Amino acid sequence: GAVVSQHPSWVICKSGTSVKIECRSLDFQATTMFWYRQFPKQSLMLMATSNEGSKATYEQGVEKDKFLINHASLTLSTLTVTSAHPEDSSFYICSARGGLLDRYGYTFGSGTRLTVV
Amino acid sequence: EDQVTQSPEALRLQEGESSSLNCSYTVSGLRGLFWYRQDPGKGPEFLFTLYSAGEEKEKERLKATLTKKESFLHITAPKPEDSATYLCGGFGSNTGKLIFGQGTTLQVKP
Numbered sequence: 001g002a003v004v005s006q007h008p009s010w011v012i013c014k015s016g017t018s019v020k021i022e023c024r025s026l027d028f029q030a031t032t033m034f035w036y037r038q039f040p041k042q043s044l045m046l047m048a049t050s051n052e053g054s055k056a057t058y059e060q061g062v063e064k065d066k067f068l069i070n071h072a073s074l075t076l077s078t079l080t081v082t083s084a085h086p087e088d089s090s091f092y093i094c095s096a097r098g099g100l101l102d103r104y105g106y107t108f109g110s111g112t113r114l115t116v117v
Numbered sequence: 118e119d120q121v122t123q124s125p126e127a128l129r130l131q132e133g134e135s136s137s138l139n140c141s142y143t144v145s146g147l148r149g150l151f152w153y154r155q156d157p158g159k160g161p162e163f164l165f166t167l168y169s170a171g172e173e174k175e176k177e178r179l180k181a182t183l184t185k186k187e188s189f190l191h192i193t194a195p196k197p198e199d200s201a202t203y204l205c206g207g208f209g210s211n212t213g214k215l216i217f218g219q220g221t222t223l224q225v226k227p
Binding site for chain 2: 034036041044101104105106107108109110
């Protein structure tokens, strides 16, 4: 139980295009989804917190117009990187509470490696 | 401001050489201190949740403990397959955020 499916696993896009990353909770309802960015050999940097049916809360320094987050249902949250540039290349991961914290903690997706060329 | 700090940044051990990883935290309204293991290119894998000072949890060679300011992940007689990055995170009810420390990259040599 408590599985978060994240797609795509990796994507290469041209500079100036947009990329959408999906996170689906497969066997639970995710009212809140956390989105993180991770640079090589660095930790998880919280980008934003999304709540189903409302606007996402972005961390300081994260451009909300560049990183569009939509949490339209209890099982799907999406992150769209708009007008991507090489500096947006990174590893993006989502996380949600999947049930008993003792048993599952916050469940993470498998991550998306974005490369902008 | 909530903060989680891990040390050391990197740790090299010989197989069988026990050690501890440290996680210092300042999280308002802490509602859980979490430990994860992350392998390169993958999402973090859940290990433990701790809620209150004095709590301890064990799983195979790993034991996590919690005080009011720190958490420790003790690794007893590690094996090469324990090599990974270990992340410590805290969820604060005041902010509703789950934040992480920088991680400790553990390398266990045979």
